[in-house]
Amino acid sequence: MDNLTYIVFIAMTVSLALILPLAEKKLRRLVIFMIVGIFSCLFVSELNNILLDSFHNDVFYVTTTITPVTEEIVKMLPILYFAIVINDDRHILIPNAFALGVGFALLENMVILIQNIETVTILWAFVRGFGSGLVHGICTVMVGWGISYIKKRRKFFFCGTFALLSAAIIYHAIYNLLVQSEYQYVGILLPILTYIPIVYLLRKKGIKPGGVSET
Amino acid sequence: MFLYLSLALTVSAGIGFGYGLYRFFRNKSALYVQMIVLGVGCTMLGRLFTTLLYLVNGEINEGFNVGMLGIIGSFLFFFSANFGQMDSIVDDGSPKFRKTRIIALAAPLTVGLIWCALAVIFGINSSSVWIGIEMLFLALASYFHLKHLIIDDVSHGLIRSIRSYNLLSLGYAFLCIMEVLAECFSFPFFCSLIICVLECAVLLAFVPVLERGVKKWTT
Numbered sequence: 001m002d003n004l005t006y007i008v009f010i011a012m013t014v015s016l017a018l019i020l021p022l023a024e025k026k027l028r029r030l031v032i033f034m035i036v037g038i039f040s041c042l043f044v045s046e047l048n049n050i051l052l053d054s055f056h057n058d059v060f061y062v063t064t065t066i067t068p069v070t071e072e073i074v075k076m077l078p079i080l081y082f083a084i085v086i087n088d089d090r091h092i093l094i095p096n097a098f099a100l101g102v103g104f105a106l107l108e109n110m111v112i113l114i115q116n117i118e119t120v121t122i123l124w125a126f127v128r129g130f131g132s133g134l135v136h137g138i139c140t141v142m143v144g145w146g147i148s149y150i151k152k153r154r155k156f157f158f159c160g161t162f163a164l165l166s167a168a169i170i171y172h173a174i175y176n177l178l179v180q181s182e183y184q185y186v187g188i189l190l191p192i193l194t195y196i197p198i199v200y201l202l203r204k205k206g207i208k209p210g211g212v213s214e215t
Numbered sequence: 216m217f218l219y220l221s222l223a224l225t226v227s228a229g230i231g232f233g234y235g236l237y238r239f240f241r242n243k244s245a246l247y248v249q250m251i252v253l254g255v256g257c258t259m260l261g262r263l264f265t266t267l268l269y270l271v272n273g274e275i276n277e278g279f280n281v282g283m284l285g286i287i288g289s290f291l292f293f294f295s296a297n298f299g300q301m302d303s304i305v306d307d308g309s310p311k312f313r314k315t316r317i318i319a320l321a322a323p324l325t326v327g328l329i330w331c332a333l334a335v336i337f338g339i340n341s342s343s344v345w346i347g348i349e350m351l352f353l354a355l356a357s358y359f360h361l362k363h364l365i366i367d368d369v370s371h372g373l374i375r376s377i378r379s380y381n382l383l384s385l386g387y388a389f390l391c392i393m394e395v396l397a398e399c400f401s402f403p404f405f406c407s408l409i410i411c412v413l414e415c416a417v418l419l420a421f422v423p424v425l426e427r428g429v430k431k432w433t434t
Binding site: 061068159162163164167169183 | 240246250253254256257260261263264267268270271272276279280281282284285287288289291292294295298299300303
């Protein structure tokens with residue numbers, strides 16, 4: 001079963017990598033971030049298995065307290081690296097951060113699909129697609145927004161990014177808590193209700209997918 | 216009953232955050248103000264998590280829980296706004312503000328002393344360590360709140376106009392410490408209720424008080 005995660009990882013990344021030579025720069029960057037997101041998820045899945053063992057397989061505790069912290073930190077690192085080494089322009093960073101989050105959610109959904117192959121339904125696919133995709137996307141965008149200050153305002157960057165990371169971890173933990181409870185439908189609505197105002201706000205500020213700035 | 220207290224705090228912070236979003240995020244506003252609104256938003260998220268954990272699990276686990284990050288994140292936002300934006304404007308680093316800087320250290324030192332007292336009474340365990348981490352960020356923010364409360368205004372009324380906000384933030388930090396103490400020493404429920412009511416009032420007042428102060432910057 002463990003190998004299946006790696007098989008899905010290879011199948012997804014190889015297919016996506018085929019786009020790279022044909023795509024123009026902005027699309028290529030988005031796809032690269034998606035692949036990085038998928039890789040981050042693979043790394044986190046191994047890390048989470050170790051954590052689950054050390055917390056006596058208490059899935060509820062680990063998924064509501066520990067994994068939101070590890071997942072958000074691991075997702076933050078590639079964005080931080082990109083901002084420091086390549087480009088810290090918010091108009092480029094935010095759409096790419098969202099792509100990374102979505103990439104992460106892709107493999108996570110596949111792993112959960114493999115683990116629950118007997119019980120999954122079409123409804124489950126919609127729920128996971130919207131819920132997990134949006135939660136990971138939104139959380140990474142939140143942290144990416146803070147990281148975009150790295151070269152412009154150092155004082156803001158250090159504290160602001162950690163504060164945004166805290167907010168992203170709580171948001172993620174709320175989602176994980178709700179989807180495991182009897183209020184799981186509220187959990188699904190949560191990211192959708194957050195996504196709409198965020199997209200409105202980003203569009204208003206001229207940030208579009210692909211890193212194209214209108215301003 | 217703690218579920219209802221937590222719910223009241225979530226709703227109060229939610230109203231404060233919603234009002235802040237409406238007033239300061241629709242149009243271009245100072246980043247300083249936006250950071251404070253985000254701080255209130257972070258409080259809302261942390262309180263929401265705690266409320267949901269009470270609702271789903273019936274109790275809060277010992278030591279670390281994600282709700283703590285709500286307090287840490289909100290005070291980091293307040294700290295970030297004051298340290299990153301305001302402090303360089305109101306304090307040019309000259310020796311004439313040395314006295315203010317030293318007096319302002321009283322706030323973090325008090326927080327530190329409270330934690331030391333807790334650590335002596337209850338010993339060093341996972342709860343006291345996490346309370347200590349929470350208090351560290353609270354102490355960092357309270358230093359600037361106290362400093363900006365007592366500093367001489369040399370920036371054309373910029374800091375004077377937001378003194379009530381800084382007083383409110385300092386009060387909120389004090390209430391957060393009281394909340395921790397009430398939990399550690401198992402205060403009667405009545406005390407927790409009073410602390411909760413005061414916290415709700417502060418969370419509701421944060422953005423309107425700040426807005427009133429910020430208005431004076433442009434008039």
